[in-house]
Amino acid sequence: MTTIKTSISFFIALWHLKLRLQQWVMFSTSIAFTLLVFIQVISRYIFDYSFFGIEEAASYLAIILYFIGAAYGTHAKGHISASIVDSLCHPGRFVNASHVITCLISTFLCIYLCTETWELVQFNLKMDVRSVELRIPIAWIYIGMLTGMILMAFYFFIEMIEAFCHLLKRHIS
């Protein structure tokens, strides 16, 4: 019994750690690309010197941020949605059922994105594709994006299970 309890609290701690880690990644990448672009402005305008590769580094950091952040957005239920069901229908079994369905579809679509991106990770590793200025392996960027996508699929899956439990509970009571 106690071992179950400790392992559950361990997983909860792990879960929170992962969310905190995501926040930290979002914070530090944002600060990093802001500084990179700012340094370029100062350097070009005041010192008449341009760093090559700054734009590249900044935009690759940004694209990793987009996916890690989108995963966090999934956890926070912050995605842009145009749901008519939620805004026009009264809460009830119909709305709950539609949540289960939308989460199921979303999970499936995220998994599809993951598989396509995984193909590209392999392609870029095989061809050793590099960024043109800093020669960063492009596969790394895709791996960063893939991490975000996997997390996103995972969060949608969790949300689907939650929505399903919610639907059952309402159904029983």
Next chain:
Amino acid sequence: ASTLASTNFRLSHSAPPGSDRDIWAKEFAKQVKIQTEDRVTFRVYPANQLGDWEETYDQLSQGSIDAAVQSLSTKYDKRIGISWFPYSVSDYKSAEQAWNVGGFLFDVMNGLLQKQNLTLLAPYANGMGGMAVSSNVEQADNPNADHKNLKIRVWPSGAATHRPVLERLGYNTTTMPWAELYTGVQTGVIDGMIGGTPENAVRDWNGIVKTWVQLNDHFEVNWLVMNQYSMSRISENDRQTIQNIAKELATERFQQVAKSDESYRQELKDSGVTVITFNEQELASISDAVRKDVWPHIKDELGDDLYQLMVNHYNE
């Protein structure tokens, strides 16, 4: 399957409809259709419709599109930089000898592209490279002059080679995304850019360019390339036909390119742009300076083998 079934290919290029390159690509598609008796057709997508050239380069290698007439970047292989290696060729005659089908640089390039799932059909001769500047350029012919007040944008793939070239010639170099380039020059964030031909100066920079410096720093070639898997979908005969058409059109283009450059330079002059060209002696002093002072520093971009090949060829 029906014996009449034809193989349809997608061909992408970045030039606007009606430009020299667009006309050339459409002529290629037309000839292929006629000579293969409709067995092979190319649908031409101009003006980056299927993505900008960096993206279509990926699509070509992955096989999402079958063919393209475009420039290539160094992302798959640094050595692609050989196609704009500064002052490797500085006149039209040697450019055609080096780059046309069967030329020594063509073979090098084809070898490099094999590893990227691509087959090189033919070069498309864009024109002689130069630099567009939004103000006057004094002493452009003097390789030791100081132009530190001019911030010239170098395209990303060209950073490794053309940044040192421009710095050797006394210019300040900088980066800027393509989409902001026009207004960037207009508002004065930067002063000009390198990496185009007189046609680019007319089509892309019209209205903001005050001076066109015909540096002849590189001869700009685009590549008619095809995905290898796409090639394998058609018969050996048709493949041969396509290659012959490509070669013929490439040769034709090489014969016109000098005249085309000249007429675009005239168009620039007519709209009030100062066009700076160099005589043989001036050009030699610039290219000697670059070969002597810059080549040793950028040879890593090509690797020893290619660099030696090039040095030997031009020292003959």
Next chain:
Amino acid sequence: MSSIVLWDVALLITLMMIGVPVALTFVAAALFLIVMGDYGNTSFMITAGFAKTSSMVLLAIPLYILAGSIMTNGGIAKRLLDVADSLFGHYRGGLGVVTVVTTAVFGAISGMASSAVAAIGSIMIPRMVEKGYDRGYATSLVACSAVLALLIPPSATMILYGWVTSTSITAVFLAPVLPALLLISLFCFWNFVLTRKMPLVIEKKVSFKEAKENIFLKTRKAGFGLAMPVIILGFIYGGVTTPTEAAAVAVMYAVPVAFWVYKDMTWGSFYEAVWKAAQVTAVLMLVIFCATMLARVLTFEDVPQQILTTLLSITENKILLLLLVNLFLLMVGMFMEDVSGILLAAPLLMPVMNEIGVHPVHFAAIIGTNLGMGLITPPTAPILYFGTLVGGVKLPQVIKPTLVFVFLAYLPVVLLTTFIPELALWLPRLVTGL
């Protein structure tokens, strides 16, 4: 138009309406076309999304969102409101004008309508209700004027337009500014008309000297915030930076202002402001990434060309075509928010605009005003819905004033922008030479 594409549109709208996140509805629509079509290698979709979203130009969006977020958390909205209040507060209906004007000025700091609703609405709606304005009306006014944030530079929507059509953002930023000014005047006008019968509490008029001192004091306090748009625009149009770089400068400016001038920010709230801005950005970027995938498949399917031929087969009259385009955009705006709308509609309609000789910068203003209006027109009206959340009212209460603003302010401005090119082109031409 091929029936597969029509089925695809139906699928897209259905998934949107049942509540699948907009970004993923684009993936579904792209996937449907891929499955129905003849595609060997499909990785080009991710390649397209990657190639386009890793662009330096697009980096302006996270940077402006970040700058806006730091300024908002640093308490800029309140200070801007104080200035406007000291100017207009003591007139009848003045608080309504304060809302409109503050939102417009706030829009010059923020790039998104939603942040304007959150920042201005949460302070202004309670204050207006306290002074006798109808709650539904106050909410509607905030939501409708929040759209100004996307018309006044910097604007995430205009950055996207420039990015997706390869038009310079420097020029595009200025295109919807005059239409926005027109909207501001119309809002102020209808504000006086609509509040005529409300039992408004009007503050006692103070002496001219007192008022002047008050205005001076409030303006000085808000000065650092008011300087931000001046810096952004000055850097871009003075040839110091690109729009993206100006955004980074704005962030670097906002941080010390929020920390040491306004003293409203702590390290904790800074950390939170940054990662929350990143989340907003990320969610938006996912939409952009996925819309790019769909757009790429649509070009492979030749849809822009089909739309062009379909429209030209109906009529070749430029005025009628522009009306049709407006109708099309109105429908897009009904179902999509501005970001998705612009990502899909701009590339689809660009060939039509080229054909009938509409300047890309002019089209920026047309599409901007149209899709801005779409943010407050049901069924899909995210800014209006968000407004009701902030204002704590039900949808029916805001519908009536919103209809007035839509039909008697937005629609006329949309039509004027469409048919008087100078309205969009005059300012960019003056400043950038176009």
